[in-house]
Amino acid sequence: MxxxxxxxxNEQELKNHATKERRILLGLTYPAVFCVITVMVIPVAxxxxxxxxxxxxxxxxxxxQRMLDxxxxxxIFLMTFKVSLLTTVICICxxxxxxxxxxxxxxxxxxICMLSVLLPFWTSLLVRTYSxxxxxxxxxxxxxxxxxxxxxxxxxxxVHNLSGTLIGMVHIMLPFLILPLYASMKSIPQDYMKASxxxxxxxxxxFWQVFFPLSLPGLMAGxxxxxxxxxxxxxxxxxxGGGKVIMVAMQITNNIELFYDWGAASALGxxxxxxxxxxxxxxxxxxxxxxxLGGGH
Amino acid sequence: MSTxxxxxxxxxxxxxxYGNLHALDNIDLEIxxxxxxxxxxxxxxxxxxxxxxxxxxxxxDHGSIKFGDEEIILKAPHQRGVGMMFQNYxxxxxxxxxxxxxxxxxxxxxxxxxxxxxxxxxxxxxQLTGFGDRGINQLSGxxxxxxxxxxxxxxxxxxxxxxEPLSALDKNLREKMQIExxxxxxxxxxTTVYVTHDQRxxxxxxxxxxxxxxxxxxxCATPRDLYDYPxxxxxxxxxxxxxxxxxxxxxxxxxxDGQKLVVETLPKKQKDLLLMxxxxxxxxxxxxxxxKDMNIFNVTVSExxxxxxxxxxxxxxxxxxxxxxxxxxxxGQPQNQIDKGxxxxxxxxxxxxxxxxxGGY
Numbered sequence: 001m002x003x004x005x006x007x008x009x010n011e012q013e014l015k016n017h018a019t020k021e022r023r024i025l026l027g028l029t030y031p032a033v034f035c036v037i038t039v040m041v042i043p044v045a046x047x048x049x050x051x052x053x054x055x056x057x058x059x060x061x062x063x064x065q066r067m068l069d070x071x072x073x074x075x076i077f078l079m080t081f082k083v084s085l086l087t088t089v090i091c092i093c094x095x096x097x098x099x100x101x102x103x104x105x106x107x108x109x110x111x112i113c114m115l116s117v118l119l120p121f122w123t124s125l126l127v128r129t130y131s132x133x134x135x136x137x138x139x140x141x142x143x144x145x146x147x148x149x150x151x152x153x154x155x156x157x158x159v160h161n162l163s164g165t166l167i168g169m170v171h172i173m174l175p176f177l178i179l180p181l182y183a184s185m186k187s188i189p190q191d192y193m194k195a196s197x198x199x200x201x202x203x204x205x206x207f208w209q210v211f212f213p214l215s216l217p218g219l220m221a222g223x224x225x226x227x228x229x230x231x232x233x234x235x236x237x238x239x240x241g242g243g244k245v246i247m248v249a250m251q252i253t254n255n256i257e258l259f260y261d262w263g264a265a266s267a268l269g270x271x272x273x274x275x276x277x278x279x280x281x282x283x284x285x286x287x288x289x290x291x292x293l294g295g296g297h
Numbered sequence: 298m299s300t301x302x303x304x305x306x307x308x309x310x311x312x313x314x315y316g317n318l319h320a321l322d323n324i325d326l327e328i329x330x331x332x333x334x335x336x337x338x339x340x341x342x343x344x345x346x347x348x349x350x351x352x353x354x355x356x357x358d359h360g361s362i363k364f365g366d367e368e369i370i371l372k373a374p375h376q377r378g379v380g381m382m383f384q385n386y387x388x389x390x391x392x393x394x395x396x397x398x399x400x401x402x403x404x405x406x407x408x409x410x411x412x413x414x415x416x417x418x419x420x421x422x423x424q425l426t427g428f429g430d431r432g433i434n435q436l437s438g439x440x441x442x443x444x445x446x447x448x449x450x451x452x453x454x455x456x457x458x459x460x461e462p463l464s465a466l467d468k469n470l471r472e473k474m475q476i477e478x479x480x481x482x483x484x485x486x487x488t489t490v491y492v493t494h495d496q497r498x499x500x501x502x503x504x505x506x507x508x509x510x511x512x513x514x515x516x517c518a519t520p521r522d523l524y525d526y527p528x529x530x531x532x533x534x535x536x537x538x539x540x541x542x543x544x545x546x547x548x549x550x551x552x553x554d555g556q557k558l559v560v561e562t563l564p565k566k567q568k569d570l571l572l573m574x575x576x577x578x579x580x581x582x583x584x585x586x587x588x589k590d591m592n593i594f595n596v597t598v599s600e601x602x603x604x605x606x607x608x609x610x611x612x613x614x615x616x617x618x619x620x621x622x623x624x625x626x627x628x629g630q631p632q633n634q635i636d637k638g639x640x641x642x643x644x645x646x647x648x649x650x651x652x653x654x655x656g657g658y
Contacts, residue, residue: 195387
């Protein structure tokens, strides 16, 4: 038998092998796909449907109409975006220098420092938020220490308001900014900075003209994650906001727990979801989204 | 690209320690104006550390580096005005080819028309005319290498440093670029310091080669002197192939296996001497050959390996020491009849009989 005949005989078999291999690989995704459909797609679709059902049980836009009519809803959305934006901006101001510092450390030291960034992740969100309450309240540690040392005479209003909410949220969100930012900074070769300084750039010029532009994908990724997570935040503003900071997620809870109005709650959820997608869409026009979702280059 | 006058570089007493390790051990070196000097050594020898000290990226523990008459050891990298090519090119991925090349000019606040002119000139010099708008990721390895070169020379630095710039290219392209870099250097005239671990590259390109090992300067010489008269066994072994035969110094000269060697020069040192035998310098003795100024070795052929343009004849000397001889594979030569197991006589000319000192490690 000639070689070419052999090739022909095996052709179908080899093709079958390849198909089988692909199927097995694809099979790995089945559990995840199943989970997403049962706990995510179906409930979201159901809530979407509910948001269009009026109190009389028929199709109606009354929930959306109410959002347009009532000033309080506009205020809630505005507050939600304000808190999210401020949280993101403060996270960038604190997180960027920190991530830069970490990225310049030798690997071993950087790993230890990274651990301290990640540590809060392993503590319950609720515990962390209540600890801030302990620290920030009128007779809390910070006010006591500040007054004992004579920095201020009256207790500062650090909590049960916007600043308290922001302090808590920045603390919780910071790792979400630092992780993708650090990853993208780490992937910038040291030689780029050497090259720019060799070509005549001062350290400041090197940073702004070479390092910063190359760290932008990571910064965008981190900021977007922080901003979007903040949009749906509930625990921290509820505990540290003292009723003055009402965000969308809290209004949804109110609608369900106080008024048992699933339709109104769903409509809020839908609007928030649509707005989030809108922001993602605009962001994807500014940076390539695969960069953002991939968290680096 | 206008011709620039190179600056001489004067290095003295440069030392750099990492813990107990001497990365650079009291290096003294004078690099002439417009010279193409290669730092050659195995990995970890300190050659890159020395280059980085010249560029300003490594801070030596002590010593002095002068560019021309100016002491620059305390100057920051961006104040040194030297061009540099990095091993992985370090082209900025967020800038296109033109922006990369114009970057040093923009930093120097050169006006726009002149920038455009000089970028075009630089692109022409590296034969990449019309590539200005390409992204870095759209370029092949060879093209990136040329862009890196253009960026390093566009601001007419008087000193150019190169850190193994050709190591990422394949063999054919590398050999082509070696010649091109050499021509470019002749054309532009800047003092060039080139780091490589490839001895053939060093021999091809350099005016002088500095061999470095364990942070110490072993030898600084022209390619030819380095190859023919290595300062010690390390240099001889690092550059080219060779066998080393133990020789004794006895009053009137050196002896191998009881036979006095005819030599041109001898090292001052009289101990630990080795005869360096390069495979291509050995010849098969033919009948009736004039053996004046020749050293004769009686050997047995142990192995013949065909390597295309040449073949290696591995032989064993009387006392069991082995060496090799490289012969042309041209047809119609008497030596073509040599077979494994033959007992033959080899001759080595007086000027090829080099005695070196064991050491340098």
